[in-house]
Amino acid sequence: MARWLYCLLLYLFSPLVLLRLWQRGRRAPAYRRRWRERFGWVTPVPEGVRFWVHSVSVGETIAAVPLVEALLARHPGERVLVTTMTPTGSDQVRKSFGDRVLHVYAPYDLPDAVARFLRRVRPAELIVMETELWPNLIHACSKRGIPVVLANARLSERSARGYGRVAWLSRPMLQRLDWIAAQADADAERFLALGAHPDHVSVCGSIKFDFSLSDNLREAARQLRSQLGGSRPVWIAASTHEGEDEILLDAHRRLLKSYPDAALILVPRHPERFNDVARLVELSGFTLSRRSQGAPAAGCQVLLGDTMGELRMMYGAADVAFVGGSLIESGGHNPLEPAAWGLPTLMGPHVFNFADICQRLVEVKGMCFAGSAEVLAQRLTNFFDDPEHRRAIGQQALDFVASNRGALQRLLEGVESRHSG
CATH class of the missing domain: 3.40.50.2000 (Glycogen Phosphorylase B;)
Incomplete structure (x- = not known):
């Protein structure tokens, strides 16, 4: 019931989201391009992708580079998809990987957009960078048996308080995550306090330490x-x-x-x-x-x-x-x-x-x-x-x-x- 209320609110506010996208396009025209991708209208990948890595923008994409490079090296021939939410993140994906990965914008968290996207991309596993959590996306992946990993996960006290205020929505979402790879003990403790399954939370450190200067x-x-x-x-x-x-x-x-x-x-x-x-x-x-x-x-x-x-x-x-x-x-x-x-x-x-x-x-x-x-x-x-x-x-x-x-x-x-x- 709680998630359906969330969905109703999303649909009610979606015209405002589109208006915001259009307004941002006045200063950054790239926001007005490829908008169909944000509703799941992406080119189908009939053979599917092995790893779908989602990052929000430039910072998260740069942080994901060592991970994506390692996946490409360890799984040659397997398709890797990297999604972002911003044009600058999109540019960073192309600069970092060229055509070695697939790239599109991630769908908005509308049930039909998410379902359309998953049908067309057919990912075997979703890796979400840091704390980009969307209830409908995680629910849809869980229903389809697609493991969801929250990688390099961090959760500040402020963000934890925000999730706590909507526990009716965030708690079931966190419980559907297959693994939370937290950066530090404090992050792990906050995820657990919000209802994440104890067996699904580990402290791995930050992969932001694992980059090299060429x-x-x-x-x-x-x-x-x-x-x-x-x-x-x-x-x-x-x-x-x-x-x-x-x-x-x-x-x-x-x-x-x-x-x-x-x-x-x-x-x-x-x-x-x-x-x-x-x-x-x-x-x-x-x-x-x-x-x-x-x-x-x-x-x-x-x-x-x-x-x-x-x-x-x-x-x-x-x-x-x-x-x-x-x-x-x-x-x-x-x-x-x-x-x-x-x-x-x-x-x-x-x-x-x-x-x-x-x-x-x-x-x-x-x-x-x-x-x-x-x-x-x-x-x-x-x-x-x-x-x-x-x-x-x-x-x-x-x-x-x-x-x-x-x-x-x-x-x-x-x-x-x-x-x-």
Whole structure:
């Protein structure tokens, strides 16, 4: 009965969802394309797919790369489908895998859209990245005997409270999951408290530790750093949200008083904000270069990272990193990528999306917090004043990443055991 009420509400609000899709298309036209896929009208795959991996957008898709690559290597000849919900996620799938995987948008959680999608794709197993949970999708897979694995699963206290408020819907959904591969003990405990079956929950760690920095990536980072100026101080503010850029530019202005030749690589989280942030930089009086326009101008004060899929490389061109989504109540983004480059990492106070990882990074002195422009500028100044200390902090972060690898192998073993193929 509860799920039918949920379905009724979905159908009632679906016109508003379409309107929202159309409105987003005004700034990002790709949202208006391929909309039929969102209702399950995808090209049929008569032979079906062995693994369906679902990620939401760019971050989850990047996190899924090691998993998908391992599945492709271990199951040659088997079809792998990767779905996303956003155009930027779609672009990332194509950039990461080319035509080695099938790719479409995932269906909205409408019963008929989900049924149509499953009939056409015929997956043998669904692997959902992190916490993208949809009741009708999980119910439909369960009815068809399709195992559903929640991989690299994380659940913040805030999200757990949200699920708890709709326990009539979330509890039966969680109980239908075949396996929850939680990132940390706290995540596992929250899933169990919400009603997940104890035998179906394991702590595997985060596969975000299990990525590697290729030689090509390192060379691209060296080239960018050389273009910026190899000897000048460079810091990066990555995955920034609206409301953060002003604070970060204020911190950069303060830093310039001590280091007039310092450069900031500013990378907004969402591409539809690139032009707005560029205008903000110019109105703030900084000299601006845009990554999309080629090599940065000599001595530019701010390089805007307005390309997709290059953030990991851009970290390698910096001396210190700030990870965004943390100065506002968005929960923060992944601090492991700068840590893997051996960079001291700074974040704002709002890190509930990565609370466990951030806490552990702080404990090993690989990162610290800065909640204002003044504090951020002071911490940056301290790092640039003392290069040995900066490198020592970065090494702590790098060692932390290296010591926590192995989640990918545990996840692979669990995924493959769910379906005998």
